[in-house]
Amino acid sequence: MSTRKTLGLLAAAAVLALPAAGGAQSPGNSADAPIAWGGDDLEITPAGFSLIGRAEITQGGNRLRAGRVNLTTDDRGGVTRVEAIGEVFFVTPTQTARGDRATYDLNTDEVVVTGEVILAQGENVMRGGRLVYNVRTETGRMAGAPTAGGDRVQGVFYPEGND
Template identity: 30%
Template sequence: MLGGTNALAQSALSNGSFDTDQPIEIMADSLEVQQDQQIATFAGNVQVLQGEIRLKAERLVVYYSDNKTATASTDSGEAPKIRKIDVQGNVFLSSPRETAKGDKGTYDVLNKQINLHGNVVLTQGQNVLRGDKMVLDLVSGKSRIIGSGAGNSSGRVRGIFVPQKKN
């Protein structure tokens, strides 16, 4: 195993950038909207799709911007804009090449960045990275795994890298 408090993984969850202009589709067992706070809470078997990105969690909170309500369109016909999505409970993120999981996460839609926190595991084939936090830049496709900095081996980034067999 390899260790360190900060590891940079090129193409973690991608083979380059993601198309963040794709629509975001959210499915769940229930939805509660708080229009005055511009918040929509999805609960139970939550699934999110945006292009090649797939996200699953137990609970998801969507934050809207531009003083628009979560259910109404504006006079110009534009839907409210999502600025941030928070997810909790068995968070699972996947792309065609990799998967990541953690306890909770945030998708910063405006800055095109995904953060996973708590018991993060990033898997690509047989290669596995573990840490306390993962930051994924959707524009560049680069991700960073960060340890908790606890000073012991459990607080460090850990990786297992399996060489490809030569033919």
């Protein structure tokens, strides 16, 4: 599994969570698939709106779930920032990402996942404390999480074709 492919799922999270973000396709579904959302409560504020309690956004086979998802909007109602808080999960048909918090800033094209970050594709797993991924440039960086040996990024990758 390439880091680029694994990190690409975070870009898909932006497309999934932000229908106004553009016409890019997220893995496993078409960009024009309906986007469904739900939560225990919906809060509308001058800055945007929030899904609170079992917050979930789905599109095709992709799902973003967290305890709370805050969406910040501009004067025209376009989404400028998404923040998912509290055991954040993003699941596609082939990949899973988990963290304590995730933010996507449409102005900088950056997705930041923090906390106990875990990226998985099949048996391949990468762990760290902070992931920054740029949707536009498709580049990313994982910072280490605290371990007994100091802050470290860790992973296990299984080569393809070893049958």
